[in-house]
Amino acid sequence: MDADTDAGTGCEGGGEFGGELLDRVFLTRVIEPGDEVGGRWVREFGVREVARRVRGGRALPGVSDRRWSGLRARAGRAEPERDLALARAAGVRFVSPGAGEWPGQLDDLGDARPLGLWVRGRASLRMWALRSVAVVGARACTEYGAHMAVTLACGLAERGWVVVSGGAYGVDGAAHRGALGAGGATVAVLACGVDKPYPRGHTQLIARIAEQGLVVGELPPGEHPTPSRFILRNRVIAALTRGTVVVEAAYRSGSLVTARAAQRLGRHTIGVPGPATSALSAGVHELLRGDAELVTDAAEVVELVGDMGELAPVRRGPVLPRDLLTPAARRVLAAVPGRRAAQADEIARGAQTTPDDTIARLYELRALGFVERHGDGWKLTRQSVTPVRDGRSPG
Structure with missing residues (x-):
């Protein structure tokens, strides 16, 4: 054994x-x-x-x-x-399976579990991993992708979540910067030795992550990344976290490997939608057609990966004055023509109610400023004749 x-x-x-x-x-x-x-x-x-x-x-x-x-x-x-x-x-320690700092969720990888992890930074990897989310995506991301990665990571950090990514250009770097900018915690999982930052253009970023967060890798000091090591690194990101959020990804993106690993491990797989015409969102949209969950902000991510009761706010449009009317009054208002005056009996037929009930509702609506009398007829006031979402007037 x-x-x-x-x-x-x-x-x-x-x-x-x-x-x-x-x-x-x-x-x-x-x-x-x-x-x-x-x-x-x-x-x-x-x-x-x-x-x-x-x-x-x-x-x-x-x-x-x-x-x-x-x-x-x-x-x-x-x-x-x-x-x-x-x-x-280099200020790096080696953490073995079974040690106090070892994140137990990595054991879910079975025989693909790391032999150990090289860790750079002061925090406890085990404790941070308990409340962590992966944010990954395209290296050559769009401005939209970078904006969403920063915004999501910032929001997660502000809610006390650790943002995990791969330290690469594009979405990864944006996610790390978003968490750091919010004064939060972030972990970079590298496909090389943690003493040898890669990519070189992120040397300062990775140094800052090591100072404020953690830099983690399976490979010993001085080891270089290879294409296969990048792919295999992604299983650690997926296993370490409660869920993986893919911000932008083409059909052959490595971040989809992370998402599929998360699915196999029973973790939440989450996607941020993009334009239907964007090739960099095509892979995300394919995930969303399957078992992935769609999110648009950090609150929705936390609702999925967090504890019971960590709910995102209910989404709704602005409350309009007519929304405050009773259902009966709304039916009568909807039956008033938009361009002309109408008799009460005509309005009653449109509202499918009695003339007496219609007249009572019309006087109520007049007091609220929705309709006005024109001789024996009733007409919408100017404030009521407003475009609705499909571009047509209410009448």
């Missing part, structure tokens, strides 16, 4: 670390993130046995000779003590 309870969390270097922790750090150099075969080895044989056999023991099951040779070559270059020393110098 995997002796998770022996795992440590510090990065103090040298002999102060137990063998379990050193072996986990060693395996982060050998096994790629999300490798379910490697995860199965760890579950079935334990970290220490897997590390021993990769270093020079009998081959583990489920891999070809060629792949086993590749793992052995990686193992020959791994230096876990050096990785921990580099991490300590």
Whole structure:
């Protein structure tokens, strides 16, 4: 069995670390993130046995000779003590499954669970993850997408939610900035070593996130991102959070990978609609045609992912004077022609009521300024002859 309870969390270097922790750090150099075969080895044989056999023991099951040779070559270059020393110098700690700071929801990934996480920042990852939402989307986002990401993240932060994203250009960066700008908490999950910010254009942003929030990754210090690592990183974003909000995404966007991972994990999958003509919203709209929930602001996100009672306000248009009328009075008012005067019996037929009831309602409506007498007839006042939403007058 995997002796998770022996795992440590510090990065103090040298002999102060137990063998379990050193072996986990060693395996982060050998096994790629999300490798379910490697995860199965760890579950079935334990970290220490897997590390021993990769270093020079009998081959583990489920891999070809060629792949086993590749793992052995990686193992020959791994230096876990050096990785921990580099991490300590960069203010980074290594958090193992079973440790006090480990977010238990990552265990939902099964054999694809990270071997551990490198964490940069002062806050507790476990505590922050309990109340977190992922906000992801297109790198080449539109102004609309950037605006929505900033607005959503700002609103979530103001409500005490942690905003999680991938630190990339576009929607990710906008989401991080929105949370930081509101004085809130944000977590960047990177597809590289957390001591080596990527993209380089976000070096200052990621440094600010590390100061005010957390920067997290599976890969040891100095590791570079690759296309596959970006894709596999997304499963951590999905598992870490209560729900994933996709702001903009084309059909082949990596953020859709995050959304689908969230669906598989039973997390909320949420989309922000965009113009029907925008290719950058096509992927979101496809999600919304499925099981994803549509939102337009942070309150609606919190209503989905939050606790019972955290409801978004009821949405309605402006209250008009006629909305305050009784149903009977509204029926009579609706039966008054818009361009001419009409007799009470004609209005009664249109309102499907009696002439006496109609006359009583008409005097009530006159007192309220909706109708006026014209000889023996009744006509709408000027304030009542206003366009309604379809462009026609009420009469």
